[in-house]
Amino acid sequence: QKEVEQNSGPLSVPEGAIASLNCTYSDRGSQSFFWYRQYSGKSPELIMFIYSNGDKEDGRFTAQLNKASQYVSLLIRDSQPSDSATYLCADRTGNQFYFGTGTSLTVIP
Amino acid sequence: SAVISQKPSRDICQRGTSLTIQCQVDSQVTMMFWYRQQPGQSLTLIATANQGSEATYESGFVIDKFPISRPNLTFSTLTVSNMSPEDSSIYLCSVGRGEYEQYFGPGTRLTVT
Helix, strand or coil: CCCEEECCCCEEEECCCCEEEEEEECCCCCCEEEEEEECCCCCCEEEEEECCCEEEEECCEEEEEECCCCEEEEEECCCCHHHCEEEEEEEEECCEEEECCCEEEEEEC | CCCEEEECCEEEECCCCCEEEEEEECCCCCEEEEEEECCCCCEEEEEEECCCCCCEECCCCCCCCCCEEEEECCEEEEEECCCCHHHCEEEEEEEEECCCEEEECCCEEEEEC
16 A cells, blocks of 8 residues: 655744645655645645656745655745645555645744 | 535435435546545545446445446546444545646535434
């Protein structure tokens, strides 16, 4: 069974700071990775995906992938209170997604 | 993106009964999935709903307990059979679009008493 591990947190950062969320995965053959944001009581929404080693930036979000270390991260720059949510990392194999347990982020005004 | 609706949005059911959850997508999609998210937990894939053939179930989930239908490319149902309190959870439908995108429906919050 594939494993995707995340630090459950909670992670607290002050407004304007950089939030760093981390994820490790067990399957060395995994090719693509996804970050979802889930507000309390809501369904997950896709933030971004990454499939190549290195960094991928989208606005205030940067995903980082290191396949040698089997490590994925998400950086949120200039964190806002509206970023407070649970962030889920997912590993895609074929058409199936395997999710980590999520990291709870709180941005303190 | 995709617009996904689920019915019902929530329900309270008695032990031993069954509930069928419907998932409707606003356009044709190849891939549809059913997930469960138990309180405070992450998402667990129950099965892939295949159009025109039997669903593909993940380890720990069986067709007798979670029968799935997929009559066309925009609709699927998940039935939770012979429910027990352990089945209390949020059930989410999701669809795959393109190579890298997966979208989730609003979920069905099920409480079994």
